[in-house]
Amino acid sequence: MNFDWDQLVDAATKAMRNAYAPYSKFPVGAAGRTTDGRFVTGCNVENAAYGVALCAECGMISQLVLSGGGRLTHFVAVNGEGEVLMPCGRCRQLLWEHGGPELEVLTKAGVKRMDEVLPDAFGADDLA
Known part of the structure; x- marks a missing residue:
């Protein structure tokens, strides 16, 4: 199936x-598509106490859960120039939780499955 990554x-x-990025001056946006076709989005929200800043992916996952949940099928993050970014390690874990190994991620190197972006991931199955 062809997917409209531009959208x-x-x-x-x-x-x-x-985005609220007064400290780093590095705004980030994230967008994902769900199995039922919804788009969910988020932006980074910084804080003067740097460690409590929220990544764009955090906001997107919050919107996913708030708007009815489901699974992510496609994901992308962009910087202030609209250029594709790789999610940080923490956010890769969030994406794994809500999209699993088959989630497709647009990267600078092209589309990759989440099991390529986060190989040998820790997930709910590891808690059984």
Whole structure:
């Protein structure tokens, strides 16, 4: 199935424009598509206590859960120029939790499955 990555990048770019990044000056937007076709988005929200800043992926996952849950099928993050970014390690774990190994992630190197982005991931099955 062909997926319209441009539409997802546009959604992430629009979200990035709402980022609160007064300290790093590095706004980030994230967008994901769910199994039922919804788009969910998020932006980074910084804090003077740097360790409690929220990544864009955190906001997107919050919107996913708040809007009815489900699984992510496609994901992208962008910087202030609208260029594709790789999620940090913490956010890769969030994406694994809500998209699993088959989640498709747009990277600078092209589309990769989540099991390529986070090999040997820790997940709910490891808690059984």
